[in-house]
Amino acid sequence: MAGRDDTLRPVDFRNGRVDMTHGGGGRAMAQLIDELFVHAFDNEWLRQANDNAVFAVPGGRMVMATDSHVVSPLFFPGGDIGCLSVHGTINDVAMAGATPLYLAAGFILEEGYPLADLKRIVGSMAAAAADARVPVVTGDTKVVEQGNGDGVFITTTGVGVVPAGVDIRGDRARPGDRILVSGALGDHGVAIMSLRENLSFETTLRSDTAALHGLVATMVAAVPDLHCLRDPTRGGLATTLNELARQSGCGMVIAEERIPVHAEVRAACEFLGLDPLYVANEGKLVAICADADAQRLLAAMRAHPLGVDAAIIGEVIEDPHHFVQMDTSFGGRRVVDWLTGEQLPRIC
């Protein structure tokens, strides 16, 4: 970075810790930004060292989404808060059928947090952004006193463009439409829970955290008239379907036996007293399309690596009460209601 003082000792990423000067606006902050963030995310916008990023955009409609990440623990099987914060916002942008273009990242660091861990997180973020080909072009860092944070909080904001002819919204589900999911549900939530204090249990499960824009692009190419897309993160599938039913003013019926859930997730939910339908996902999506498009959409999803276990799980119905109902594999029918309270604190 311009003006860098060559006599400064490099940041001690082995034993150092975040201190108040890293957010103070002075030389220490500039050094951390330079040696950590700019180094990891390296791109033409960051290198300009402005407080913003200026870029050209294609014509048409843009989409913007933001997502704050406060996951605990910060590192979990299959990922960490770094890649999660990239995937989460890319997915929110992608759920409009859009191509994500750029990300911004805001960090709130707690005084005393090991710089080595921060470096791992930023490295994971940079790798996720590079894999997704969506650069982090601007950012912000703040430090809060010890006890006022939980290590690292990350807020990411993304912008993208919606291809012409695509109109994906939560209020477009219509009676007769089919409901699809892109794969097995609940992996992320259970992977996180397995590490929780008081709960720790051994599992081979890994978080499903992934950027879904590639899958979405495939889906939109196959079925441009996709009606709804949403990623069932906090609150799981049940919450997402209730949101879509309310927005669209309709009801839904799903079939329990068609919903893909890994045996490990079912088992963990069984002994924790949870319902997999309410457990968080970070690399899955729910899609709703016209009946006539459903098989084509399913085939397109299954042809993509992130959709091999995709399934049609139900249909949209008329219902003034906007209930989401489920035919249980046992033979009865029940409501799949909004989540009451929370199943577990802070999972994404």
Added chain:
Amino acid sequence: MKYIDEFRDGALARDLAAAIAREVRSDRRYHLMEFCGGHTHAISRYGLCDLLPANVRMIHGPGCPVCVLPVGRIDNAIALAQRPGLILCTYADTMRVPASKGLSLLQAKARGCDIRMVYSSADAVRIAREHPQRDVVFFAIGFETTTPPTAVAIRDAQAEGLANFSVFCNHVLTPAAISNILESKEVREYGTVPLDGFIGPAHVSTVIGSQPYEYFAEEYQRPVVIAGFEPLDVMQAILMLVRQLNEGRAEVENEFTRAVTRDGNVRAKSLVADIFELRRTFEWRGLGEVPYSALRIRERYRAFDAEARYGIVYRSVPDHKACECGAILRGVKTPAQCKVFGTACTPDHPLGSCMVSAEGACAAHYTYGRFKDAAIAPVAAAAD
């Protein structure tokens, strides 16, 4: 999932449903009470009532530990949590039970109390061990299933000399509650609550065994079938109850033989007897004061009794006026017959305790079954 899927098999359920349909007599009704919240939850979650003939009615009993906890006891717990430096540990559902002044443990926590949700009494002991400078109280609730773990916590705390640990004991007893229901005026005198038989508790019975229910079958001439918490267990128990009623029998039968014996868990019972003794009386939400229906910590473990240690004084607090939890817990009313059900009282803003736990009759009906009250057009099948 092995040992689980076998008990949730849809094809077997249809066979059992057909067997029940063949067995029921069209000239009578069958009013069966499932005592446990675990059964209530299974019935609602799997939509079991859809598989039963119209003249078999399930009545949800008071066996949900959170639901029968009176407001006054939650108030006591909140007062404890408000003591400077004290850590209160409790099981999850307890956090949301409404107490006086619009508070709950969850809201007390938001106001700065250190209240921790634990999965096990052993976690409370561990927290006490990790914070020797702070008082740690385990707010113990539940039936005979959760009592032995509390006993183990007290035993371990004593062995370790954990001076900062104590238990606010609210453990209650199943047989006393069943007696109370059978002795109630609605059942015994007026006959307004027809009660033909009981599905007996699953997990409670693994501890106390099947023997304690023999008295009810004999004295009140009501059949009891002890059943597991899986949906097929419940269906099988209903079939067994229908058969007993048709044949004029009133016996204790055990459907849950894979876990329940006549004598139960002798070791657990002896540990519980060593640490706890009967209270003369205890207030239950919905049932009122029930004599000899709960446990307290024996004198020799007084050091671990939060009631003695903090001089807890119990004050009875009436339920919200519009709340029908009492009548619902006794089987006098169904959740949908309560005026505030689904309006002022919902799982997000419960007025009564039956709306709190997923095992509560109101919450189970609200969460899983209320579409049946709404009478929407039936739909053929989900997807093809």
